[in-house]
Amino acid sequence: xxxxxxxxxxxxxxxxVLECIINEESISRASISxxxxxxxxxxxxxxDQLLEDEWIYETGNGESPASGGRxxxxxxxxxxxxxxxxxxxxxxxxxxxITDLNGKVCEFTVFPTQxxxxxxxxxxxxxxxxxxxxxxxxxxxxxxxxxxxIPGVINMASGLVIEAPALKWTNFPILEKLKERFxxxxxxxxxxxxxxxxxxxxxxxxxxxxxVYIAIGTGIGSGIMINGELYRGRNFSAxxxxxxxxxxxxxxxxxxxxxxxxxxxxxxxxxxIGNELSKRIGKRVTAKDAFDLYxxxxxxxxTVIDFAIENLSLGIANYIxxxxxxxIILGGGVSESYHVISDKVQSIIDRFTPKKCEVVxxxxxxxxxxxxxxxxxxKEYDSxxxx
Amino acid sequence: xxxxxxxxxxxxxxxxVLECIINEESISRASISxxxxxxxxxxxxxxDQLLEDEWIYETGNGESPASGGRxxxxxxxxxxxxxxxxxxxxxxxxxxxITDLNGKVCEFTVFPTQxxxxxxxxxxxxxxxxxxxxxxxxxxxxxxxxxxxIPGVINMASGLVIEAPALKWTNFPILEKLKERFxxxxxxxxxxxxxxxxxxxxxxxxxxxxxVYIAIGTGIGSGIMINGELYRGRNFSAxxxxxxxxxxxxxxxxxxxxxxxxxxxxxxxxxxIGNELSKRIGKRVTAKDAFDLYxxxxxxxxTVIDFAIENLSLGIANYIxxxxxxxIILGGGVSESYHVISDKVQSIIDRFTPKKCEVVxxxxxxxxxxxxxxxxxxKEYDSxxxx
DNA sequence: TATTAGTTAGTAAGTCTTACTAACTAATAC
DNA sequence: GTATTAGTTAGTAAGACTTACTAACTAATA
Numbered sequence: 001x002x003x004x005x006x007x008x009x010x011x012x013x014x015x016x017v018l019e020c021i022i023n024e025e026s027i028s029r030a031s032i033s034x035x036x037x038x039x040x041x042x043x044x045x046x047x048d049q050l051l052e053d054e055w056i057y058e059t060g061n062g063e064s065p066a067s068g069g070r071x072x073x074x075x076x077x078x079x080x081x082x083x084x085x086x087x088x089x090x091x092x093x094x095x096x097x098i099t100d101l102n103g104k105v106c107e108f109t110v111f112p113t114q115x116x117x118x119x120x121x122x123x124x125x126x127x128x129x130x131x132x133x134x135x136x137x138x139x140x141x142x143x144x145x146x147x148x149x150i151p152g153v154i155n156m157a158s159g160l161v162i163e164a165p166a167l168k169w170t171n172f173p174i175l176e177k178l179k180e181r182f183x184x185x186x187x188x189x190x191x192x193x194x195x196x197x198x199x200x201x202x203x204x205x206x207x208x209x210x211x212v213y214i215a216i217g218t219g220i221g222s223g224i225m226i227n228g229e230l231y232r233g234r235n236f237s238a239x240x241x242x243x244x245x246x247x248x249x250x251x252x253x254x255x256x257x258x259x260x261x262x263x264x265x266x267x268x269x270x271x272x273i274g275n276e277l278s279k280r281i282g283k284r285v286t287a288k289d290a291f292d293l294y295x296x297x298x299x300x301x302x303t304v305i306d307f308a309i310e311n312l313s314l315g316i317a318n319y320i321x322x323x324x325x326x327x328i329i330l331g332g333g334v335s336e337s338y339h340v341i342s343d344k345v346q347s348i349i350d351r352f353t354p355k356k357c358e359v360v361x362x363x364x365x366x367x368x369x370x371x372x373x374x375x376x377x378x379k380e381y382d383s384x385x386x387x
Numbered sequence: 388x389x390x391x392x393x394x395x396x397x398x399x400x401x402x403x404v405l406e407c408i409i410n411e412e413s414i415s416r417a418s419i420s421x422x423x424x425x426x427x428x429x430x431x432x433x434x435d436q437l438l439e440d441e442w443i444y445e446t447g448n449g450e451s452p453a454s455g456g457r458x459x460x461x462x463x464x465x466x467x468x469x470x471x472x473x474x475x476x477x478x479x480x481x482x483x484x485i486t487d488l489n490g491k492v493c494e495f496t497v498f499p500t501q502x503x504x505x506x507x508x509x510x511x512x513x514x515x516x517x518x519x520x521x522x523x524x525x526x527x528x529x530x531x532x533x534x535x536x537i538p539g540v541i542n543m544a545s546g547l548v549i550e551a552p553a554l555k556w557t558n559f560p561i562l563e564k565l566k567e568r569f570x571x572x573x574x575x576x577x578x579x580x581x582x583x584x585x586x587x588x589x590x591x592x593x594x595x596x597x598x599v600y601i602a603i604g605t606g607i608g609s610g611i612m613i614n615g616e617l618y619r620g621r622n623f624s625a626x627x628x629x630x631x632x633x634x635x636x637x638x639x640x641x642x643x644x645x646x647x648x649x650x651x652x653x654x655x656x657x658x659x660i661g662n663e664l665s666k667r668i669g670k671r672v673t674a675k676d677a678f679d680l681y682x683x684x685x686x687x688x689x690t691v692i693d694f695a696i697e698n699l700s701l702g703i704a705n706y707i708x709x710x711x712x713x714x715i716i717l718g719g720g721v722s723e724s725y726h727v728i729s730d731k732v733q734s735i736i737d738r739f740t741p742k743k744c745e746v747v748x749x750x751x752x753x754x755x756x757x758x759x760x761x762x763x764x765x766k767e768y769d770s771x772x773x774x
Numbered sequence: 775t776a777t778t779a780g781t782t783a784g785t786a787a788g789t790c791t792t793a794c795t796a797a798c799t800a801a802t803a804c
Numbered sequence: 805g806t807a808t809t810a811g812t813t814a815g816t817a818a819g820a821c822t823t824a825c826t827a828a829c830t831a832a833t834a
Contacts, residue, residue: 003403003425004396005820006791012391013793030810038390042793044811068803069809210621224709226613233711234597235742243708245701245739247635262708263739314632321630321649322611322709324620352632352650355622392793393818400820417783426821431784455830456782778833786825794817802809 010046013038015384017046021056021077028062028072047075055081055385079104081385083138084377085129085146085182088191088369089113091166091218094121096128097370098136098143101378101385103202105367107132113167119177126181145185147377148178149194149369151219153236153260156189162236165260166218187380191215191369192239193230195362196223197379198372199329201387204363208326212319213362214241216312217332218271220264224323230379242269246314268312270334277304291337309341313348320349320357331362397433400425402771404433408443408464415449415459434462442468442772466491468772470525471764472516472533472569475578475756476500478553478605481508483515484757485523485530488765488772490589492754494519500554506564513568532572534764535565536581536756538606540623540647543576549623552647553605574767578602578756579626580617582749583610584766585759586716588774591750595713599706600749601628603699604719605658607651611710617766629656633701655699657721664691678724696728700735707736707744718749 002008013036020032027035033043050056057078061071079102088095090113097108109128113121133143152164159175161167178186196213199205205213209228215221222239224231231238243262245251254263266272270287277290280300285293293301316328330338338345338361346359362368378387389395400423407419420430437443444465448458466489475482477500484495496515500508520530539551546562548554565573583600586592592600596615602608607629611618618625630649632638641650653659657674664677667687672680680688703715717725725732725748733746749755765774 002399003423003820004391004399006396006793009391009393009396009792009819012389016390028810036390039794040811041795041813045792064802064809066803067808068801069807070799070801070811072810222709226618227616229614231613234713234744235711237742238709238711240708240711240741243739243741244705246632248633248697248701249636251701251739260741262741310635314635314638318631318705319709321627322609322625322706324622324625324627326621352630352638354627354630354647354649355624357621390793393820396792396819415783420783427784428786428822429820432819451782451829453830454781455828456780457784457828459783776834778831780829780831782827782829784825784827786823788821788823790819790821792818794815796813796815798811798813800809800811802807804805804807 011384013042014046014049015386017043018050018055018077018384019386021050021075026059026062026074026076028074030072032075053081054078077101082144083136083142084144084374085132086370086373086377087125087129087146087148088194088373089121089148089150089167090191090369091151094125094128095366095369096125096132097367097374098129098132098138099371099374103371103374105370107135108367108370110366122177122181125178129182140184143184144383145187145377145381146178146182147194147373147375147380148174148186148188149191149373149376150174150188151191151221154188154190155236156187156232159188161188163260165258185377185381187377189230189232189376190221190223190236191372192221192223193232194223194372194376195331195368196225196329196372197230197375198364198368199362200225200228201375201378202371203368204329204360205327210323210326212239212323212325212328214316214319214328214330214335215332216269216330216334218269219261220269220312220315220332222319226323230376241315241319244315244318246311246318264311264315268308268315270332273304273308273334277301280304287334288337291340295340305341306344309344310348313345314352316345316359317349317352320353320355324355325357328357328359329362330359331364331368335361398771400429401433401436402773404430405437405442405464405771406773408437408462413446413449413461413463415461417459419462440468441465464488469531470523470529471531471761472519473757473760473764474512474516474533474535475581475760476508476535476537476554477578477756478538481512481515482753482756483512483519484754484761485516485519485525486758486761490758490761492757494522495754495757497753509564509568516569527571530571531770532574532764532768533565533569534581534760534762534767535561535573535575536578536760536763537561537575538578538608541575541577542623543574543619546575548575550647552645572764572768574764576617576619576763577608577610577623578759579608579610580619581610581759581763582718582755583612583716583759584617584762585751585755586749587612587615588762588765589758590755591716591747592714597710597713599626599710599712599715601703601706601715601717601722602719603656603717603721605656606648607656607699607702607719609706613710617763628702628706631702631705633698633705651698651702655695655702657719660691660695660721664688667691674721675724678727682727692728693731696731697735700732701739703732703746704736704739707740707742711742712744715744715746716749717746718751718755722748 059074079100153162161172205211211225213223220242222241242265466487540549548559592598598612600610609626609628629652
């Protein structure tokens with residue numbers, strides 16, 4: 001806990017005033033004073049500073065009440081006060097975007113992740129960021145910083161990617177690589193962690209503070225938000241739902257095909273569904289193909305996918321029993337077929353959990369990772385503006 | 388977030404100073420000033436107030452350094468400044484204790500939980516508390532309040548025990564019942580929740596802030612501490628490990644014998660071990676009997692207990708995968724036989740989790756619940772003293 | 775053994791910063 | 805014209821800080 005002094009007091013109150021202005025479409029000094037129980041001179045003084053720093057602006061007068069009185073001056077938050085770069089590095093593509101403080105993606109670009117030496121990818125990112133800056137005519141001073149999402153285990157303190165199988169990185173000094181090319185603050189975290197931050201800020205998880213985001217794709221991983229804060233765990237390994245065991249007997253014969261691959265991933269991920277069905281029908285199919293066949297009631301597809309659904313549902317149910325979250329949000333390639341299986345999933349969950357919990361599919365599209373990466377930055381960056 | 392003003396600042400600094408004094412065996416004003424980067428007059432002013440309110444006391448002079456200089460005055464925390472009542476209501480017994488602010492149990496008593504109407508049990512508790520107060524010659528002003536632990540789901544906001552099967556309570560207004568008999572602040576929570584608080588404060592979980600406490604007895608439940616705070620979940624149902632499913636196929640035929648009873652409880656709790664073995668050998672045995680037979684390599688006992696161990700271990704492993712805690716502490720009747728099965732449990736856990744996590748048995752004895760209940764009170768009660 | 779120089783703990787007085795109250799002006803509805 | 809409300813100014817309150825001081829101590833020296 002920080003010791004208190006006068007400047008600490010003002011920092012607290014300034015954050016409160018700014019948050020108040022953000023939460024209302026527009027608001028007056030008198031209204032802020034009432035809402036926050038701060039005296040009118042105090043509010044006026046703080047508003048003067050926020051106006052000077054361009055966090056807010058005046059938008060003309062409001063209406064005076066029927067009882068009479070001076071018209072209030074309306075104040076509004078200025079989302080163009082600053083911009084943030086969001087970078088989402090995936091196994092197959094890298095997305096880069098620049099957003100304002102409302103999370104509006106002003107510019108966006110994507111390129112395929114190629115099997116370069118690690119450094120070439122950073123040169124490409126640097127080029128992408130410069131391109132987007134030019135399109136927006138952004139000065140350096142307007143850029144507050146950068147958030148980056150990566151599929152792997154990240155140690156935020158040391159700035160190392162401890163392991164990221166999809167990118168073939170181990171103990172990779174990503175923060176150093178990025179700081180060589182960008183001279184503003186940078187924060188890096190796991191991709192499902194930034195996803196739950198993004199859902200909380202601008203997604204389907206808004207206005208709730210205890211969320212779980214589960215990504216079901218080539219792997220299965222999850223991000224956890226508790227009391228409005230990302231929960232990472234002691235070894236930055238919280239949320240490894242892919243490791244969960246839901247079939248004791250079947251798990252006896254389970255052997256990980258590589259390090260960092262868990263039981264639930266081996267039975268319920270997109271790639272394992274595709275692989276298992278391919279084996280059975282003697283033909284190469286993808287997970288999407290598998291779901292299409294499932295809808296056509298193909299016997300093999302039904303067997304493989306029902307087995308996966310049962311394990312996945314139990315994994316989600318176990319999550320609910322342990323965390324009792326407000327909402328579970330599903331993302332990743334397999335979640336796009338969620339409507340196909342949602343009734344069955346919900347039925348299993350309802351049967352094995354103490355309390356009902358809503359499970360929904362993310363509403364975010366291709367820009368999800370960028371918004372999540374920006375949310376990471378805004379959460380970690382020390383400023384009077386917070387999300 | 389509270390708005391900042393001068394009295395808020397002083398509250399912050401007073402807490403910091405008190406915490407500093409508690410954390411050292413004894414300390415001087417000058418030392419506190421250095422440690423907290425507060426000016427010496429500020430520390431002196433705050434220390435004066437703490438002395439006046441008897442939170443601390445002076446214990447003579449320390450040594451001056453070899454470089455010369457005035458001897459410091461040593462200050463110490465006064466654990467007798469206040470006392471707290473802890474009440475642990477179990478299915479078979481009720482424990483009552485009074486502790487000081489160091490968690491020292493000064494007086495303790497226990498009586499069997501009898502099948503009274505609910506109110507008789509509160510009369511007995513009131514009698515017990517009065518008896519302990521008399522033994523300690525405690526005035527009312529010295530008693531800060533009461534913490535209570537109960538095996539069930541508690542809504543802390545409404546003060547209702549939503550359900551407690553072992554006590555046969557449903558939507559039971561426990562806070563009201565207690566406030567009728569005691570006129571100081573009272574906090575009630577689930578018994579595994581208070582257990583993890585107790586382990587954090589005075590138990591094996593000291594100095595760590597991300598803990599899980601798992602109680603394995605007639606049921607199986609757990610308490611979760613995250614970043615030093617108890618995590619209860621959206622419906623006060625977090626930590627319901629007893630509901631976890633670890634055997635997909637076996638769970639297909641699972642039917643709860645009553646509401647509030649989950650899959651893992653049905654295969655790994657003490658009562659289910661005893662019941663299952665009794666069925667097999669056609670003779671009534673307890674869980675303890677079962678473990679004794681297991682040690683003697685009785686075939687049926689081995690089958691039943693190995694099955695329970697596998698499921699329990701996978702449940703713990705799943706917990707580690709999801710939460711990545713610093714420590715898992717086991718309590719409850721079955722945990723007393725943990726040494727018998729710990730190697731097998733650890734082996735399964737190590738195989739199915741991404742990161743190693745220590746699993747230990749609680750070191751607490753009969754007074755565990757009382758200390759946990761007191762910890763609940765000290766966590767929830769708004770005072771400059773915090774744990 | 776007495777004295778002096780240097781160091782440290784704790785206190786006194788004044789200053790600074792921020793929020794507050796009281797009083798005021800500007801602006802509006804009825 | 806009166807009552808009401810928004811916003812501003814002047815002066816005050818509370819807490820922490822800085823500066824200077826006193827009290828108390830050790831090491832070095834005569």
